[in-house]
Amino acid sequence: MTYTIKEVAAKTNLSIYTLRFYDKQGLLPFVARNKSGYREFTEGDLNLLQTICCLKNTGMKIKNIRQYIEYVMAGPTTVELRLKLLTDHRLEVVAQQQKIQQNLAEVDYKINMYAAPNAETSVARELAFATAEKKANHLPNPYQMTK
Amino acid sequence: MTYTIKEVAAKTNLSIYTLRFYDKQGLLPFVARNKSGYREFTEGDLNLLQTICCLKNTGMKIKNIRQYIEYVMAGPTTVELRLKLLTDHRLEVVAQQQKIQQNLAEVDYKINMYAAPNAETSVARELAFATAEKKANHLPNPYQMTK
């Protein structure tokens, strides 16, 4: 009817260490203990833990996840606060995704250059430009000139 | 004709500390020094630094960025190695973006729930389920029951 920390670790792909760490960080105030002090996870606890993982996987800081959990623990009156926290987070995630897309486009540009049949030629031209610039500024050439 | 570290910091939005840190990590072997030991950045150096920032902004580890830079320093014969490094990285970034999309979809589900007109009701129902489960397992109820 309940799960041990080991079982939860297996289900969630979090390590036992991480689960205890999250508990210590105040992310798991809903997890009960049995008479020996062992954690007992219910299905409902796993649902909440799943939400925690979603927030973590989208890059939310533990501090903010803790805030969310505190809202959950406080009951239905915090719905609006939860909504604001999640929508703010959503905006950050989307912005971050866009930033990565833009930077990845530049990486793709490089990839295309390197994948082109004349790649060595264009790279050699780039290198020639860089070394010429070093020379023009009376700076040593840091590149390995093979041949 | 060349830029000081301060000017480069202003251009790149990296701090002077970060630039020196990157140099210490072997990311800037191409940057020359003047007779006083001051760094002198050329335009070509800025191009390379821009690539470094792209890789960093897409989540590449410094260790791998250093590997890329080492390939660049070694000249045009490393084009294929550079290509492999970048395409491997690209795959990781895309996979990571997809993972985030999936997790964000779950966050969106929560957002929609909280944004619905009957949000408090459904949250109260969720809470009732969780507390009932705790009770059924003879565990204390960790939720703040207002009222």
Place this chain on the structure above:
DNA sequence: TTAAACCCTAGACATAACTCTATGGCAAGT
């Protein structure tokens, strides 16, 4: 020629998020 504003390095400190170690209690099977 001196003050202000640069530049340098080495190395300490910071932060986040784990990860592990030491030590000891509890549980289940023989």
Place this chain on the structure above:
DNA sequence: ACTTGCCATAGAGTTATGTCTAGGGTTTAA
């Protein structure tokens, strides 16, 4: 009752990526 394996905590250690401080040389401009 013992052994094995699981559970607990406290707190030390790790990794990555900076950020800052101390101590000292350099450049510029009044």
